[in-house]
Structure formats: structure tokens, C-alpha cells
Amino acid sequence: xxxxxxxxxxxxxxxxxxxxxxxxxxxxxxxxxxxxxxxxxxxxxxxxxxxxxxxxxxxxxxxxxxxxxxxxxxxxxxxxxxxxxxxxxxxxxxxxxxxxxxxxxxxxxxxxxxxxxxxxxxxxxxxxxxxxxxxxxxxxxxxxxxxxxxxxxxxxxxxxxxxxxxxxxxxxxxxxxxxxxxxxxxxxxxxxxxxxxxxxxxxxxxxxxxxx
Amino acid sequence: xxxxxxxxxxxxxxxxxxxxxxxxxxxxxxxxxxxxxxxxxxxxxxxxxxxxxxxxxxxxxxxxxxxxxxxxxxxxxxxxxxxxxxxxxxxxx
Numbered sequence: 001x002x003x004x005x006x007x008x009x010x011x012x013x014x015x016x017x018x019x020x021x022x023x024x025x026x027x028x029x030x031x032x033x034x035x036x037x038x039x040x041x042x043x044x045x046x047x048x049x050x051x052x053x054x055x056x057x058x059x060x061x062x063x064x065x066x067x068x069x070x071x072x073x074x075x076x077x078x079x080x081x082x083x084x085x086x087x088x089x090x091x092x093x094x095x096x097x098x099x100x101x102x103x104x105x106x107x108x109x110x111x112x113x114x115x116x117x118x119x120x121x122x123x124x125x126x127x128x129x130x131x132x133x134x135x136x137x138x139x140x141x142x143x144x145x146x147x148x149x150x151x152x153x154x155x156x157x158x159x160x161x162x163x164x165x166x167x168x169x170x171x172x173x174x175x176x177x178x179x180x181x182x183x184x185x186x187x188x189x190x191x192x193x194x195x196x197x198x199x200x201x202x203x204x205x206x207x208x209x210x211x212x
Numbered sequence: 213x214x215x216x217x218x219x220x221x222x223x224x225x226x227x228x229x230x231x232x233x234x235x236x237x238x239x240x241x242x243x244x245x246x247x248x249x250x251x252x253x254x255x256x257x258x259x260x261x262x263x264x265x266x267x268x269x270x271x272x273x274x275x276x277x278x279x280x281x282x283x284x285x286x287x288x289x290x291x292x293x294x295x296x297x298x299x300x301x302x303x304x305x
Contacts, residue, residue: 024276031284038288045292046299064237071233079226082267086217192267199259203252207240211248 007179019182026186030193037197040152044145044204047138054138059208061126061134062146066117067206070110071198074157077106078195081164081188088177088184096177096184100168103191107161114154118147146205153201156194163187217269225266232259 012018048055084099121143125133128144167187170176177184236255244251265271270281 020274020276023273024280027277027280027284031280031287034284034288035291038291042292042295045296049300068233068237072230075226075229075233078229078263078267079222082217082222082225083219085269086222089217189268192263196260196263199263200253200256203236203240203249203256207236207248207252209248210240211243 019185022182022186023189026189030189033193037149037152040145040149041200041204044149047141047145048204048208051138051141054135055142056209056212057135058139058142058146059205060210061124062206063117063120064206064210066113067202070113071202073106073110073113074195074198077103077110078192080106081191085181085184085188088171088181091178091181093171093175093178097168097172100164100171104161104164104168107157107164107191110157111154111161114150149201150205153194153197156197160187160191160194164191221266225262229259229262232262 008015008018012021080099080103084096084103087093087095087099121127125131126143127147128140132140132143134140134143164187167177167184232255236252239251239255240248242248264281270277
């Protein structure tokens with residue numbers, strides 16, 4: 001499926017090989033991201049095995065409705081992103097702009113919901129530090145990991161929203177991806193990865209021992 | 213690279229992901245003992261696979277991409293296996 005209209009750099013045989021090289025590079029980056037988040041997931045696993053009761057008690061004080069809604073928001077944003085990638089491939093500029101804007105809006109909604117959650121938790125004295133008032137040091141470790149992991153994830157969502165907005169603007173202003181839609185592909189891969197991280201964070205944070 | 217992407221595939225994937233979200237929340241309120249966490253992780257892995265295969269188009273990708281995807285998770289497995297084989301066995305005499 002080589003496209004004669006598409007340009008490619010001289011070191012590549014054709015546009016398709018160039019696209020594959022870019023996709024390969026993005027997956028290498030995502031592998032480093034897997035290990036970056038993996039270190040925090042490993043820390044969580046070690047402490048949860050060490051202090052299961054404190055983690056269960058602390059987890060029951062997280063806001064399940066907020067966390068669950070945010071899973072749905074990110075999953076739907078992944079779907080709109082997938083449609084955006086396809087619109088870019090099919091050179092449908094108007095659809096691309098609107099799908100990117102919808103994705104960015106859903107990402108912003110995620111951050112808004114997370115912000116309400118943080119505000120609630122800080123007012124309940126669940127932020128680790130001097131003002132922390134909930135159980136002992138083991139519960140504090142849960143909330144330390146909670147704020148660290150969701151915070152780093154929220155940073156990734158923020159970066160994604162900014163990039164998606166820039167891409168939407170460039171597509172609208174100058175039809176920037178008409179001849180070269182690979183950047184949209186790679187942005188999509190990043191956004192889906194951020195979604196996957198939340199898919200794993202959600203049960204580990206919000207769903208420990210909910211039945212008791 | 214073939215883009216395996218009809219609207220039906222995307223919509224079915226989205227519906228399956230939302231159904232699995234409902235399932236994981238529902239399962240958390242049933243007492244399965246230690247299997248609560250195992251069930252939750254299995255559902256998360258299923259969701260992750262759906263996203264990787266269909267949204268990230270790995271299903272239609274060449275083998276190089278499959279290797280790159282597997283590499284990240286394989287090294288994650290090494291990190292967990294070696295670290296936990298220490299932390300989980302410290303109480304053993």
C-alpha cells in the first residue's frame with residue numbers, strides 16, 4: 001500500500017518503510033514508558049504485599065465513582081483517537097480536527113474530575129505529609145503511592161492534551177498532515193498507552209477489598 | 213502498513229472495553245478472597261490487549277512491531293520476577 005504522493009526521506013526505500021520505522025521507534029519509546037511506570041507499579045506491589053490491611057482500608061476511602069467515570073472517559077477518548085488516526089489516513093481533514101478536539105476535551109474532562117478528587121482528598125487530610133490524618137504510616141504509604149502514580153499519569157494526560165490540541169490546530173490551520181499523517185499515528189499510540197496505564201491503575205487504587 | 217480499521221471494529225472494541233469496566237467494578241463487590249485481585253488484573257490485561265491489538269493496530273502490524281511491543285512487557289516481567297523473588301522470600305527461614 002505505497003502512496004506515490006507521499007514523500008519520504010532518502011534513507012528509506014518508500015513511504016511505507018518510513019512509516020514502519022517511525023512506528024517502531026515510537027514503540028521503543030513506549031517500552032521505556034512501560035518500565036518507567038513499571039518501577040512505580042513494582043513499589044506498589046511490594047508495599048501492598050507488606051501491608052495488605054492498611055492498603056485495603058485506605059483504598060475504601062478513594063472515590064470509586066470518580067475513578068470509574070474516568071476509566072470510561074479515557075476509554076471513549078481512545079476510541080475517538082482511533083477514529084482520528086483513521087481520518088488522518090483517509091485525508092478527511094474536518095473529521096480529523098473534530099475528532100482530535102473531542103479527544104482533547106475528554107482528556108481535559110479526565111483532568112477536571114481528577115482535580116475534584118485531589119481537592120476532596122486534600123480537604124480530608126489524605127495528602128501525605130504533616131497534615132496527613134488517616135490511620136498510620138502504612139496507609140500513608142498507600143496515599144503516597146496513589147498521589148505519585150496518579151500524578152505522573154495526570155502529567156502524561158496533560159502532555160497528551162496539549163499535543164492533541166496543537167495537532168488539531170495545525171490540521172485546521174494548514175492541513176499539516178495531508179501528505180504525512182504518521183505523526184497523528186504516533187500521537188495516537190501515546191494516547192492509547194496513557195489509557196492503558198489508567199486501566200491498570202484503576203483496580204489497584206480503587207478496588208481493593210470493596211466487598212467487605 | 214495496513215490499517216485494519218473499519219468503524220465496526222472500533223465500536224465493538226469500545227463496547228467490549230466498557231463492558232469489561234462494568235465487570236471489573238462488579239467483581240470487586242463479590243468476595244472472591246485472594247482471587248479478587250487476580251480477577252481484576254486479568255480483566256485489566258484483557259482490556260490492555262484489546263487496546264493494543266485494535267486501537268494501536270498491532271494486529272495488522274509487521275513482526276518487528278510485535279517484537280518491540282513484547283520487549284517492553286518482557287523486561288517488565290524480568291523486573292517484577294527478580295525483585296519479587298527477593299521481597300516475597302525474605303520471611304523464609
